[in-house]
Amino acid sequence: MAERGRPRGFDRQVALRRAMEVFWEHGYEGASLSELTAAMGINAPSLYAAFSCKEALFREAVTLYEQQEGVLVAPAPTAREAVAGLLRSGAIAYTEPDKPAGCMIVLAATTYTPKTEGIRDHLRERRRAAKAAVRQRLEQGVADGDLAPGLDTGALADYLSTVLSGMSVQARDGVGRDGLLAVADAAMAGWDRLTSGEAGRSEPLASR
């Protein structure tokens, strides 16, 4: 009934959390096995027995990151409030004291080497999913009637994702929480123009 054999001498979830923090700060390739095992408090064979290989460990770390640290679109009455909250919660999440600055999904593998293509693709897919969630919320706004029908939600989601991923770079460069919150507010300054039809030239986001 109970598990047979010698029981594991460490808490798998705690070790995974430590590994995630190392990946978050140093990226996939920048996190060496020796640094990972040191942070996790275990030796290499225990790591491989519990997580198979470095890539599998990283994928689990990404999942844990999304669960524990991920910036999500929170429920809000209107799309505008939801998006403003998303940007502001990003500004806060990317500048948590005692945590690495910026978003792990954005920063952990910006460049690809032949043997890390799988990692890059996986993170790219997660970013794509995050962007899709933003777009989803915008389409909800259209359905609810607080956004104009015919709005190019894809283009607006591109813009908002651009600001969020840029905030990760700025956070790594030392821009603090107040600075990023100001960026979030600045990014919202064009909201009315972006979502109504009264744009600069014609209707920039009405069709692409």
Next chain:
Amino acid sequence: MAERGRPRGFDRQVALRRAMEVFWEHGYEGASLSELTAAMGINAPSLYAAFSCKEALFREAVTLYEQQEGVLVAPAPTAREAVAGLLRSGAIAYTEPDKPAGCMIVLAATTYTPKTEGIRDHLRERRRAAKAAVRQRLEQGVADGDLAPGLDTGALADYLSTVLSGMSVQARDGVGRDGLLAVADAAMAGWDRLTSGEAGRSEPLASR
């Protein structure tokens, strides 16, 4: 008068350009010596004789990148036109066919390992300089009278830098030129609100 000894068998500038392209695509750590020498068409001893070490080669590559591929604030009658042009030229530069997507300065070393701190700091400094140039142009606009006095040029420069660095990430993720140009336009939608005093709550960028 002429150089003594056996003449170099390759064009240093051409080899540097090749190295820059490799660093641009794969980042500092992702570019291995063997890949660099293969792309440059030379053997390791020639590389070290001409460029000292990998880090020095990278620094020269960064300088060349800024000279040949850098996105600059072009002269324009008003700050608004200068900034709009900057964002649009970024969108175009980051999506050049047959060139790596995104900005090398932003993407080549987003994560740091103990032995690449110097690289990270160097790139961070280049980004800081780029942001300072944007801010400089904004202050010129204040001096010229086309931007309100008391405008928080630092905060606005933070916002614009955020958009530009975010565009590099989006370009790597496959957003094309049209998509990034739409992002550039979207980022400008709030310009009037950001630069005049008629902001959402009070005057978001008037003081931080």
Next chain:
DNA sequence: CCATTTCTGTAGTGATAACTCCAAAAGTCT
């Protein structure tokens, strides 16, 4: 108690990283 199962630490695997030794090659200077 003994067999079985699983985990842990030591120590090492082959591969690749950045970098260099050295003799031959290819020029200039006198």
Next chain:
DNA sequence: AGACTTTTGGAGTTATCACTACAGAAATGG
């Protein structure tokens, strides 16, 4: 031509990478 200077290619050096073989430790089942 011969001394001198610098570059070049092949081979090798040391360090670190991700990963693992193996034997002993620590649990359960009979």
